[in-house]
Amino acid sequence: MWPVLRLLRRGLSTAAPRGLVYEKHGEPAQVLRLKNLAIASPANYEVRVKMLAAPINPSDLNMVQGTYALLPHLPSVGGNEGVGVVAEVGHHVSSVRPGDWVIPVDAALGTWRTEGVFSEEALVRVPSDISIVGAATLSVNPCTAYRLLSDYETLRPGDSVIQNASNSSVGQAVIQLAASLGITTINVVRDRPNLQSLVERLQDLGADHVITEEQLRKPEMKDLFKNCPRPRLALNCVGGKSTTEMLRHLDYGGTMVTYGGMAKQPVTIPVSALIFKNVKLCGFWVTQWKKDRYQNREEITKMIRDLCDLIRRGKLLPPPCTEWPLEDFSQALRDAQTPFLSRKQILIM
Amino acid sequence: MWPVLRLLRRGLSTAAPRGLVYEKHGEPAQVLRLKNLAIASPANYEVRVKMLAAPINPSDLNMVQGTYALLPHLPSVGGNEGVGVVAEVGHHVSSVRPGDWVIPVDAALGTWRTEGVFSEEALVRVPSDISIVGAATLSVNPCTAYRLLSDYETLRPGDSVIQNASNSSVGQAVIQLAASLGITTINVVRDRPNLQSLVERLQDLGADHVITEEQLRKPEMKDLFKNCPRPRLALNCVGGKSTTEMLRHLDYGGTMVTYGGMAKQPVTIPVSALIFKNVKLCGFWVTQWKKDRYQNREEITKMIRDLCDLIRRGKLLPPPCTEWPLEDFSQALRDAQTPFLSRKQILIM
Structure with a gap:
């Protein structure tokens, strides 16, 4: 229980928002910098999210390296999946409310950060009665x-x-x-x-x-x-x-x-x-499969519901993970690129 | 007009039935022999067919060589496609009658022969107002x-x-x-x-x-x-x-x-x-596509009808062919294996 409480405390802290930013493509350990982020209040259809945890996947690294099929505009925050808790919602937001857990629908959201403001439709709610690591590693x-x-x-x-x-x-x-x-x-x-x-x-x-x-x-x-x-x-x-x-x-x-x-x-x-x-x-x-269902997301929500049910029943365990505080991202990146390690590196915000 | 009449005369002659038989797999020119065939009267669901023409396709040669995915029991008559005219039908045959043109539904019928008795369901009728060569080269x-x-x-x-x-x-x-x-x-x-x-x-x-x-x-x-x-x-x-x-x-x-x-x-x-x-x-x-539709052959008959329509309207020409009397099969086989010849070799019975 203790690590979850610790995570929640950290995740909901009021420290200045920070994120792993890259301004050009290259080796992740070389180009990623932990920087303060300017976060505005959410507009009508936007949601402010405090990130709880975000893993480092091989495709995240390829995206930073610039070798992936989908590349963001630079500068960008790294990371494509993770889980966060809704902190504040815009006036017209109807699908989530403060306290809900959310994961990205789509790739390239930039999840390696403590906090972000995202459009409502870029997020999908997940139940908060599963483990943070389970939720953070669900969407890919x-x-x-x-x-x-x-x-x-x-x-x-x-x-x-x-x-x-x-x-x-x-x-x-x-x-x-x-x-x-x-x-x-x-x-x-x-x-x-x-x-x-x-x-x-x-x-x-x-x-x-x-x-x-x-x-x-x-x-x-x-x-x-x-x-x-x-x-x-x-x-x-x-x-x-x-x-x-x-x-x-x-x-x-x-x-x-x-x-x-x-x-x-x-x-x-x-x-x-x-x-x-x-x-x-x-x-x-x-990524393409989800993009094709961005507007009509019944299949996505059914899948998330089914997967969360399996996680809750202990039928779908997250991969063995090593947790790293965001500021230790360099070691996390190093281990994420070490072959045969059989553990996923996950950043805890 | 003359060649067609000549073909019909030859095809309907009463000479002893002959065919290109192989008793073991090997190089076609080595293992194929022109032999007399014993042809019985058709049983209830059988049809006696006088072959008119049959082409030499690459897959026919692979079948004789023993390198094809489908091999007949030996001894066998070579050839997988061709057109013949119905000479006699068994008592219960309903889909064809004497004078109709027929082509094989399935592979491995052994079409390099002057005459054969086949089960009714192994054949499909084609209109006789298209060219013999067009009909003979239709089914593959x-x-x-x-x-x-x-x-x-x-x-x-x-x-x-x-x-x-x-x-x-x-x-x-x-x-x-x-x-x-x-x-x-x-x-x-x-x-x-x-x-x-x-x-x-x-x-x-x-x-x-x-x-x-x-x-x-x-x-x-x-x-x-x-x-x-x-x-x-x-x-x-x-x-x-x-x-x-x-x-x-x-x-x-x-x-x-x-x-x-x-x-x-x-x-x-x-x-x-x-x-x-x-x-x-x-x-x-x-071959597999047709085998899968052997019992329920609506798609096959629609396709044959569509293709014969195109042939009749001059929209589907047979490949350029060189015609060979059956007894000249050795030269026909040689030319069928010569690269860049751009002509199909076809045996005329």
Whole structure:
């Protein structure tokens, strides 16, 4: 209980608003500066929000580096997700009121700050009876996992899904959401020194099978499919060899959805898989998905409600996080870029 | 008129039935033998057909070689498409009668023969007021082109489609079907000594743009899109570099359908095209498409009717063909395997 109280106290303090600002693209540790921010009172359709917590995701770093598909006007505050508490609302604001928790609907809000004034429609309310970390890490990775499992194949209990990068935040959310639906997951991870502890951690989340990239390539993989149906859905966040190998195990007519490219290599598919195995390939980008539903957001609110229900029931845990006070952002950025750390770095305001 | 009469006379002759039989897989010229066939009278639901003409398609050769995704029980008669005239029907046959022209619904019927007894449901009637060559080459390539243009993107007059292998039989059918629908085609071909005559021939069929693989890679391609919308649909029969380059020009959210792999190289897609350009990839195999509709064949008969209408109105010409008497099959096979010949070899029974 104590950390939450501490967070709330800090989050609601009256210190001058501050944020991690960058004026040009570059290495995050080089270009991000903690600066005081001028915050005006909210206009008619605006909301003043005191941020509580905001994680550091890989795509946040790519945005600062200038290598992402979506770039803000500079200068800008970094960070795309997080949770805040409404401090003050404009006259015409109807969807939230002071004390409500809110998360961004859209990317590029600039969440690495203590406080901000945002348009009402840029925010969506979340219940405040879930953990701050759960709420702060909800809008990118669990939403991606939710859409990946919902929008491409009609999956029924007993069906299976294969994914790589299974230890990523999306991967862990996929494991838990699939487990809550009775869907079997085949989870590919990179080999590493502490593999067994990773396997156990993913199994604790509900992973049915955890295999390494090396095992994925071996003929023994066919044994796995003696007691498990071929996956109708493959989720790819890697590219290169990992993806081609994963595709080989996809069921006839199945779909592979690519939502990331950690290996920085393209996706390569044998022509025969397309023609004779009838596999389909497509991509998913949660930012675009939400942008397309910005005006008519029923699907967004249903998804947030479903995910918060799972969080409340302990069926969807946030990724293991290390909390950092905002002023220690340099160490947080360093750890966010360290491979195999298996923890998300989260800034506490 | 004379050749048709000659064909009909030959096709309806009473000589002993013969066919190109192979007892093992291998090089077609080595393993195919012209043999007498024992033909029984048709049973209740069977039809005796005198074949008129049957083309030699690349997939026919792959089937004889044993490298195709669908292989018949051996010994077998080669050939997957062609047209014949019904000579005799079993007691319960209702869909065709003597004198009707028929083509195979399905692959692996063994069409390189003078005569055969087939189940009624393996055949579909075609009108006999189109050319024999048009009917004989209808069931694989024009059907593929028809489905490629119908089933993946909703195309309207003025929209554009890009394809490679544009001089293939499917490619030529795509050009003509698209032209009849008011859809602009961007047609990629391999460079060759007689390029200009090929360009003119495809333009005569209705091609709007004909470009070489080299031109496809050049920055000047963007000039083409000043007066032509980005294609919503890309049709791929090549693989390798050709496919990746073609994909670059696809519109946001467009679809690439792979129906062949002439370059014997896989399809390689940048991860960013999937995630940020939202392109979709899938495959098409006309054999499977028809198999899936074998029992409920409304879509098949509508397609055949539409295609025969276009043939009758001169809007869909068969590919340039060289006709060979069945006994000259060795030379026909040789020419069917000669690159850049730009003519289809067709056996006349």
